[in-house]
Amino acid sequence: MSVVHAPRRRVAAVATAALLVTAGSGAPAGAAEASSPAPLGSGDARALLTAAAEALAHPHVGRVSVVSFTADGPRVADLEVRVDAMGATELRRPTRWLLGGRDGAAWLRTSDGARSATPSAVGARLDVDVVLERWEARVGPPRGLDTGPATPVHLVRRAGTPIEEVVYVDEATQLPVRRETRGVDGEVLRVVAYTSVTMVELGAPAAVAAPTDAATAAVDVGGFAADGYEVPRSLGAGFTLLGAEHGDGMAVARYGDGLSVLSVYQQHGRLDTGGLDDATVREVAGRDVFTWPGSEPLRLVWTGGDRTWTVVSDAPLAVIEDAVASLPGDHVGHDVPSRISRGLARAWQWLRGLVPTT
Amino acid sequence: MAGAFGHEGDRLSAFLDDELGERGALEVTRHLQRCEECRDELEELRRTRSALRALPPVTPSLSWMVETAVLVPADEGPRSFALAAALLAAVAALLVGAFVLGAERGTVRPPVDQMVVDHVRSVDGGPVVTPVQLDGGDE
Numbered sequence: 001m002s003v004v005h006a007p008r009r010r011v012a013a014v015a016t017a018a019l020l021v022t023a024g025s026g027a028p029a030g031a032a033e034a035s036s037p038a039p040l041g042s043g044d045a046r047a048l049l050t051a052a053a054e055a056l057a058h059p060h061v062g063r064v065s066v067v068s069f070t071a072d073g074p075r076v077a078d079l080e081v082r083v084d085a086m087g088a089t090e091l092r093r094p095t096r097w098l099l100g101g102r103d104g105a106a107w108l109r110t111s112d113g114a115r116s117a118t119p120s121a122v123g124a125r126l127d128v129d130v131v132l133e134r135w136e137a138r139v140g141p142p143r144g145l146d147t148g149p150a151t152p153v154h155l156v157r158r159a160g161t162p163i164e165e166v167v168y169v170d171e172a173t174q175l176p177v178r179r180e181t182r183g184v185d186g187e188v189l190r191v192v193a194y195t196s197v198t199m200v201e202l203g204a205p206a207a208v209a210a211p212t213d214a215a216t217a218a219v220d221v222g223g224f225a226a227d228g229y230e231v232p233r234s235l236g237a238g239f240t241l242l243g244a245e246h247g248d249g250m251a252v253a254r255y256g257d258g259l260s261v262l263s264v265y266q267q268h269g270r271l272d273t274g275g276l277d278d279a280t281v282r283e284v285a286g287r288d289v290f291t292w293p294g295s296e297p298l299r300l301v302w303t304g305g306d307r308t309w310t311v312v313s314d315a316p317l318a319v320i321e322d323a324v325a326s327l328p329g330d331h332v333g334h335d336v337p338s339r340i341s342r343g344l345a346r347a348w349q350w351l352r353g354l355v356p357t358t
Numbered sequence: 359m360a361g362a363f364g365h366e367g368d369r370l371s372a373f374l375d376d377e378l379g380e381r382g383a384l385e386v387t388r389h390l391q392r393c394e395e396c397r398d399e400l401e402e403l404r405r406t407r408s409a410l411r412a413l414p415p416v417t418p419s420l421s422w423m424v425e426t427a428v429l430v431p432a433d434e435g436p437r438s439f440a441l442a443a444a445l446l447a448a449v450a451a452l453l454v455g456a457f458v459l460g461a462e463r464g465t466v467r468p469p470v471d472q473m474v475v476d477h478v479r480s481v482d483g484g485p486v487v488t489p490v491q492l493d494g495g496d497e
Binding site for chain 2: 274
């Protein structure tokens, strides 16, 4: 059955991707290309982003399409998003929940069953000061989207790979209803867009404090070092520590650049590559990293300093690579010649151990 | 039977090897009694054979044996072929063993799916729309 439907799904994915991409670059976008967005100064961008940050705390429901582009073609996921009065987010597909939380528990339901997850105590919010510090912002002319007219804020990363992100702020709800991630050549890497959104009036919005530098400074990373974990206060590409926690043989540190969040997980011991058959190996900053191209959020796994590192982030791959370059990493070599060479070396060491030294 | 020019050239070697019949040997003997040229040729042939028998035995090199085993059909060199096959099998076993031994022998299998859930929960809808494709793409 899947064989019959696969081409149809692929055509649908391509069509959806094309519609979503052109939705942000249609007639209004064409006009924007002809006359590039006027640099109105960071003040206007600040006002728009501040309004967006406040709107995010309001309860709302909507439908979101996520399109990422890979060598195998676009991948599309349609999700329903529900943000409740307490600021908690639930994501689900039209037929089943993917990620939900109730009574302090969180869980993910996938094709192979439901899994529970412990909610993180470390959150991340849109911090306008951080965004404007690390991204060069300019405001473009309003454009018509599925959700109505919206104003784009063009953001270009100041440090590292000059990735551009465009955040569209809805005129009616002030929500950031569309996010485009572009590569260094301007090509679209990913589009995340609300196709419909409705604000829910339930009284006062949840009071959620944005992490600040003071909050970051309060993170006690000394305890992590005592347990053998490494938690730097900043990474490359302008990511700074938002918070960290550890327990159950694992530590997680959360970093942000104002727009994306990067979660770094550490476990003692080297990576068992036996269960990573579906991953792709690539070299990042001199280390062998397992990754899954096209997955959202992106995941990277590698061995470094006798620990296994896993990074999960919604930042583009090039930015993640800049960020994790300063973390420990081993060049293991998973190709056939490397494995044979390593095996011969181990056998030689073992044989030398058998011979008594005089 | 005498040669084309009345000599016994072709039959001299067989005469030396005692491969001629009684009648043939008698004919060659009679011819040799009256032909000095054939007597000289017979003597030369006899000296050559003696010289060859005096040479020391030759041991073939390993490379020659492998090459011969590869090039010569099995029924012509069974021992060489078996040796070459054994050598190749040993090299293959060594490489396979080294490949197995060279695997990254870590013990940690990170629960990547759980971490993705944890990450998405931590992002909690912000800072802007969260890109997430849990459970694959457009299924």
